[in-house]
Structure formats: C-alpha cells, structure tokens
Amino acid sequence: MTLAAAIGCAWPIASRADANAEIEAGRALYMQKGCYECHGMFGQGSITTGPALAPHPIPLSAMQAYVRNPKGQMPVFSAKILSDDDIARIHAYLASVPQNPPADSIALLSNGASLGSHPSSEASVAKPSERGPSIYAANCAACHGQSGEGGIGPALIGISSRFQISDIEARIREPTGIMPTLFPAPLNAGDVREVARYVASLKGSQ
Ligand code: HEC
Ligand code: HEC
Incomplete structure (x- = not known):
C-alpha cells in the first residue's frame, strides 16, 4: 500500500497531536537527510543549490517518485535510506511551513x-x-x-x-x-x- 493512499484517507481521522508529531518527525528527517542543505532550512529553495519545496510542495505521490528518481544535481534517496513513510513525513513538514517567512x-x-x-x-x-x-x-x-x-x-x-x-x-x-x-x-x-x-x-x- 502506498502512503499516498494512507495519508489521503487516514489523515483526517488522525488526531491533531498525531499530525503535529508527523510534522516534527518530517522536520527532523528533512534536516538529518540533508534536504535542507540544498533546499533551504524551510524548503524555501536557493538559486544555487535547489528549488523551493515549500510552502506548497508537489503532490506526495510525485515527491515520492521524484526522490527515488531525481534529475540533475539531486542525489537519489533509495527506500533503504528514506522510506515512503519518511517522505510523507517530510511532505507534511513542508506543507506546514508558514506562507510568509520574514x-x-x-x-x-x-x-x-x-x-x-x-x-x-x-x-x-x-x-x-x-x-x-x-x-x-x-x-x-x-x-x-x-x-x-x-x-x-x-x-x-x-x-x-x-x-x-x-x-x-x-x-x-x-x-x-x-x-x-x-x-x-x-x-x-x-x-x-x-x-x-x-x-x-x-x-x-x-
Ligand atoms: C541542523 C540542526 C541545527 C542547526 C540549524 C543549529 N543547531 Fe545548534 N546544535 C544542534 C545540535 C544537534 C547540537 C548539539 C551538538 C552535539 O551534540 O554535539 C547543537 C548545539 C548548539 C549549542 C550548544 C548547546 C549546549 O547546551 O551545549 C549552541 C549554543 C547552539 N547549538 C546554537 C545554535 C545557533 C545559535 C544556531 C543558529 C545560528 C544553531 N545552533 C543552529 C543542531 C543545530
Ligand atoms: C545535493 C543537493 C540536494 C539534496 C541533498 C536534495 N535535493 Fe532535492 N533537488 C535538488 C535539485 C538541484 C533539484 C532540481 C533538479 C533538477 O530539476 O535538475 C531538486 C529537486 C527536488 C524535487 C522536485 C521539485 C520540483 O518542484 O519538481 C523534490 C520534490 C526534491 N528535490 C525533494 C528533496 C528531498 C525530500 C530531499 C531530502 C530527502 C532532497 N530533495 C535533497 C537538490 C538536492
């Protein structure tokens, strides 16, 4: 089962605390796996290293597919290094970034x-x-x-x-x-x- 489906259906009935825990876990993964080095601390992107991913990330299924098979400079993250669930957490974090950072x-x-x-x-x-x-x-x-x-x-x-x-x-x-x-x-x-x-x-x- 893909997590895209799980998130799509299960997320709304999950408690607010669970959602916050997912966002926190996603933020931790985003830092630990080094996404921030190229896409910025808040996914805001940088002209030199990587495009913006937040506050409106591409759909989860597209992000999962992309991370497994990236283009250009972006390194491959296999399922061993980063599970589909982990990508979903990173996605939840990116989607939670406020619209207008200073x-x-x-x-x-x-x-x-x-x-x-x-x-x-x-x-x-x-x-x-x-x-x-x-x-x-x-x-x-x-x-x-x-x-x-x-x-x-x-x-x-x-x-x-x-x-x-x-x-x-x-x-x-x-x-x-x-x-x-x-x-x-x-x-x-x-x-x-x-x-x-x-x-x-x-x-x-x-
Ligand atoms: C990617 C995550 C990350 C970022 C970004 C980061 N830190 Fe840290 N910081 C850590 C971690 C993890 C430690 C603990 C280091 C260790 O265990 O050796 C730490 C330790 C510290 C400590 C020592 C705390 C202590 O009690 O020993 C200070 C002070 C500190 N950071 C300040 C800052 C400041 C100021 C910034 C921004 C300019 C910053 N950090 C950015 C992760 C980060
Ligand atoms: C070494 C730098 C680097 C790291 C680390 C990195 N990326 Fe990227 N990423 C890029 C670059 C560069 C692109 C644009 C590639 C292109 O189109 O040529 C990109 C593109 C993307 C895209 C597609 C964006 C779009 O709008 O099409 C996604 C999604 C993405 N990265 C997610 C991630 C995630 C999640 C991580 C951490 C697990 C990560 N990236 C780590 C450099 C990086």
Missing part, C-alpha cells in the same frame, strides 16, 4: 552577504537588536525551536546560566554533532555575534 530571513539564507558584510552597512539594514531574532529564526529555529525550547538540537533557553556570549559564538563557529557549519557563510562574524547575543537572552516562558 523576507529578511530568506535574504540571509540565500545570500549571507546581503545582511552586512561590513560593520558600516549593518546599521543601515537593521538595528542589531532586531537582527538577532531574524537570524535565529532563519538559521537556528528549525533545530533549536522557535523560542529556543529545543528540538533536533538542545534547548537554548536559559543557556546564559552556563555559557558566556563568547562561548555561544564559539559553538556556532565550531559546531559539533549534526549542527551545520554556518560561519563564515551564511553567517558572518557580525551575524554570529548578534545571534549569540539573542540566544543568551532566551528565557523560559513566563
């Missing part, structure tokens, strides 16, 4: 240089205090949660009790585990500082 987060992902390679240009783009959250949303939230509550990556809420801002910067510059290398691109030194400052400010929900 424009500046897209600009940052597709071209890190656009948000100020020079200290002088930073002020003209946005005030530092405003840049931290958008850099975080574009580059960190997919793994560490929208509010730093954690996900694929550990929770960052309250991290300032353990880490100095310079320690957080060091973790971004020299990531471990599956955390991707984001410096020196797409994040420059200024971006790393801003996002580290923002991360240090994350506090638990009131």
Whole structure:
C-alpha cells in the first residue's frame, strides 16, 4: 500500500497531536537527510543549490517518485535510506511551513552577504537588536525551536546560566554533532555575534 493512499484517507481521522508529531518527525528527517542543505532550512529553495519545496510542495505521490528518481544535481534517496513513510513525513513538514517567512530571513539564507558584510552597512539594514531574532529564526529555529525550547538540537533557553556570549559564538563557529557549519557563510562574524547575543537572552516562558 502506498502512503499516498494512507495519508489521503487516514489523515483526517488522525488526531491533531498525531499530525503535529508527523510534522516534527518530517522536520527532523528533512534536516538529518540533508534536504535542507540544498533546499533551504524551510524548503524555501536557493538559486544555487535547489528549488523551493515549500510552502506548497508537489503532490506526495510525485515527491515520492521524484526522490527515488531525481534529475540533475539531486542525489537519489533509495527506500533503504528514506522510506515512503519518511517522505510523507517530510511532505507534511513542508506543507506546514508558514506562507510568509520574514523576507529578511530568506535574504540571509540565500545570500549571507546581503545582511552586512561590513560593520558600516549593518546599521543601515537593521538595528542589531532586531537582527538577532531574524537570524535565529532563519538559521537556528528549525533545530533549536522557535523560542529556543529545543528540538533536533538542545534547548537554548536559559543557556546564559552556563555559557558566556563568547562561548555561544564559539559553538556556532565550531559546531559539533549534526549542527551545520554556518560561519563564515551564511553567517558572518557580525551575524554570529548578534545571534549569540539573542540566544543568551532566551528565557523560559513566563
Ligand atoms: C545535493 C543537493 C540536494 C539534496 C541533498 C536534495 N535535493 Fe532535492 N533537488 C535538488 C535539485 C538541484 C533539484 C532540481 C533538479 C533538477 O530539476 O535538475 C531538486 C529537486 C527536488 C524535487 C522536485 C521539485 C520540483 O518542484 O519538481 C523534490 C520534490 C526534491 N528535490 C525533494 C528533496 C528531498 C525530500 C530531499 C531530502 C530527502 C532532497 N530533495 C535533497 C537538490 C538536492
Ligand atoms: C541542523 C540542526 C541545527 C542547526 C540549524 C543549529 N543547531 Fe545548534 N546544535 C544542534 C545540535 C544537534 C547540537 C548539539 C551538538 C552535539 O551534540 O554535539 C547543537 C548545539 C548548539 C549549542 C550548544 C548547546 C549546549 O547546551 O551545549 C549552541 C549554543 C547552539 N547549538 C546554537 C545554535 C545557533 C545559535 C544556531 C543558529 C545560528 C544553531 N545552533 C543552529 C543542531 C543545530
């Protein structure tokens, strides 16, 4: 049985919590299998590496067929590496991506240089205090949660009790585990500082 059929019929009667669990699992797979490296953290695509997949992915059956037999630069993902169920979860994640991610987060992902390679240009783009959250949303939230509550990556809420801002910067510059290398691109030194400052400010929900 294909999952296309299963999703088509079974999904509506599945509980909301199940649907959210599928989306979370899909997001994790999307990161772990490296789809994000070419198609962007939110499936928004990049001119240089891969087309947009979200927020309106191609139909599930077409996505399953494509991933097994891709064109061009895209690597093949066999059923051993990625099951049809897993593709369905990734599809659910991509379909759940909000319509309008902040424009500046897209600009940052597709071209890190656009948000100020020079200290002088930073002020003209946005005030530092405003840049931290958008850099975080574009580059960190997919793994560490929208509010730093954690996900694929550990929770960052309250991290300032353990880490100095310079320690957080060091973790971004020299990531471990599956955390991707984001410096020196797409994040420059200024971006790393801003996002580290923002991360240090994350506090638990009131
Ligand atoms: C190494 C880069 C790379 C990786 C990794 C990658 N893709 Fe792709 N993908 C591409 C490129 C490039 C294309 C466009 C290929 C073409 O048309 O020549 C593409 C096309 C697609 C398409 C077709 C989009 C359309 O509108 O027709 C889908 C669906 C897709 N990828 C899904 C995935 C999924 C799911 C993953 C992870 C399991 C993934 N890709 C991983 C590079 C990649
Ligand atoms: C693809 C997922 C992913 C992304 C994107 C990501 N991280 Fe991480 N991050 C991780 C994982 C996984 C770890 C744990 C690393 C380990 O286990 O060695 C981690 C660890 C960390 C740590 C150390 C936490 C601790 O308690 O030791 C910090 C700080 C951190 N990340 C900040 C960031 C920031 C800031 C960004 C965005 C600029 C970011 N991460 C982007 C996955 C990610």
